[in-house]
Amino acid sequence: MTSLESSPHAVPGGAGPAKQIPPAAVARLTIYLRALTALLAEGVDRVSSESLAEASGVSPSTLRKDLSHVGSYGTRGVGYDVQYLNRHIAAALGLTHDWKVAIVGAGNLGRALARYGGFESRGFEVVAIFDADQMVVGSEVGWLRVSDAANLEPVLQRTGANMAVLALPAAVAQDVCDRVIAAGVRSILSFAPVVLQVPPGVNLRKVDMATELQILAYHAQRAQDPAGTD
Amino acid sequence: MTSLESSPHAVPGGAGPAKQIPPAAVARLTIYLRALTALLAEGVDRVSSESLAEASGVSPSTLRKDLSHVGSYGTRGVGYDVQYLNRHIAAALGLTHDWKVAIVGAGNLGRALARYGGFESRGFEVVAIFDADQMVVGSEVGWLRVSDAANLEPVLQRTGANMAVLALPAAVAQDVCDRVIAAGVRSILSFAPVVLQVPPGVNLRKVDMATELQILAYHAQRAQDPAGTD
DNA sequence: CGTTGTGAAATTCTTCACAGCG
DNA sequence: CGCTGTGAAGAATTTCACAACG
Known part of the structure; x- marks a missing residue:
């Protein structure tokens, strides 16, 4: 089972990512998840907000704003680790439950x-x-x-x-x-x-x-x- | 902010409202259409914004605002004629085409x-x-x-x-x-x-x-x- | 009277622009 | 230098409150 505590810098302000995500963002996060899964299958390791946004049919600004509700899981100047981001979005959506x-x-x-x-x-x-x-x-x-x-x-x-x-x-x-x-x-x-x-x-x-x-x-x-x- | 100008007063029965309807409203209009069709099948002639809103799962304000994009097809103090409203929403949505x-x-x-x-x-x-x-x-x-x-x-x-x-x-x-x-x-x-x-x-x-x-x-x-x- | 239709306020969502960081 | 993360601006949507009207 995946846990969130692997993050080196803890989320400020308390125990968990209990922050609520805007409905519009939740709907799009599921799309990013699918795009990330596809990238994973293609063996892609890293992805930028620009290319992930294009693969998801949204603007890069929207994508980055949406991800900001989940957490800071990217690396500036580089992009996002596909597997790492995938796991964290899944966790935020509650897909670790069965x-x-x-x-x-x-x-x-x-x-x-x-x-x-x-x-x-x-x-x-x-x-x-x-x-x-x-x-x-x-x-x-x-x-x-x-x-x-x-x-x-x-x-x-x-x-x-x-x-x-x-x-x-x-x-x-x-x-x-x-x-x-x-x-x-x-x-x-x-x-x-x-x-x-x-x-x-x-x-x-x-x-x-x-x-x-x-x-x-x-x-x-x-x-x-x-x-x-x- | 010069957008497309529309005729100041929509004439019922005449040329349809060429004004564009907000996407969120379009999605809900299809729901009202279904609710109206159900009411018609039940033999209901008139309906108020309050009861139609409840049957559609939205607030009365939202319903009235949505209908205002289609036209003024209600009677104040009375409500809406089910069949009449049904026909006009269908026309606004383009359901007269095949x-x-x-x-x-x-x-x-x-x-x-x-x-x-x-x-x-x-x-x-x-x-x-x-x-x-x-x-x-x-x-x-x-x-x-x-x-x-x-x-x-x-x-x-x-x-x-x-x-x-x-x-x-x-x-x-x-x-x-x-x-x-x-x-x-x-x-x-x-x-x-x-x-x-x-x-x-x-x-x-x-x-x-x-x-x-x-x-x-x-x-x-x-x-x-x-x-x-x- | 009672209910619609609608400006205006409040809220939510998207886009922009750039600071911050690797 | 490049890309992320984010406050602020801008749009869109929803809600409110009430005037208009049959």
Whole structure:
């Protein structure tokens, strides 16, 4: 397990990097992490803020400001050690924990997510997948067997799941969401095309392809219709 | 600070608001659209900014400010006509056009997206799905047949696709992205876990489940570990 | 009356410019 | 000398408070 105390100069002001990172920066840190991982695979040892920024699609200023929220892990005049920076960003994001993910809904999307290799690579482990359809329950997806959604609560607790991914129809999403929360899960990623209501303390994020396409449509329309000049 | 001047008073029913809408507002307008559609299905005629905001998970102030970018389509003291507002937001977002979507990659995710019913409901039509694997080419997904990725360009042009959804491995994403752009597509939604470089004028959006989970992990870690145990 | 629409304030985010350090 | 880290400036966004209006 990685520890933060290898840093020679301690963080001034107290015991830990408990400082909060702006949401916009957190979102981008995950991108830097991926870029760093790619560089690592290519055998690159050092990287400058300029080239890492370009690989991440952001400006160098933004990158350096974002990294400043994590700590001072670069060397002036040289750049950043790829592996060292990678490790510290991962630590700041909480990727040293083991996150156990349950996927609720074994339809096309749920199965696609369960088989998606990107999870395991960075501390996420899919520990269960559920469906309400008895035709699907018991079938194999990847190296998991589909559990009956009726047993949601006991299976969540037995597997120790602390994150849930909802890949199910809008009509049942809120109900399942409530049950997942009642079972103790406090981090939820929803693919259901509906706004979910969650109590305070529960973290919910939403991924929605219809929304994304509509945003694209807006920009495409503006580009096509040069109505801006009046 | 001379920006583009717009007409002082937007006339309802006339030429649409050519003014540009802030990106953050555009993203939320799609959510209001969905909430309004749900209300319509429930037979609700009128809605106040307060209840629509709650259904959308935003504050009433934010909602009203967002709607003000679209136009003045409410009645003071009463609220908004659901159908009327719905139609005007859709128009502002460019959802009156017919958008033809091509899905590139017929793996688990690509097939899940092709079968996802949410597209057709709002002006999006999936007109083609591609894969490079000859074992998959020719098979049926929904009511489409998988085309050979080798024929990307001619099929895109024949079907008139003006949007592309990339559901393929990181390794080939940039190459396919370049080809799709060369074929004339200027709006791309990528599910590939990689940063894609696109020329100016091309609109790219990214959906990334690994990123979303990592953001959740950050917040979950903070909630669990308020005072860092060092 | 009750609710919208909107200037203005408050907050957050991005960019700039350069000091500081290897 | 070159690149990082950061305070300060500049933009963008959100929130507030209330005038306008049916």
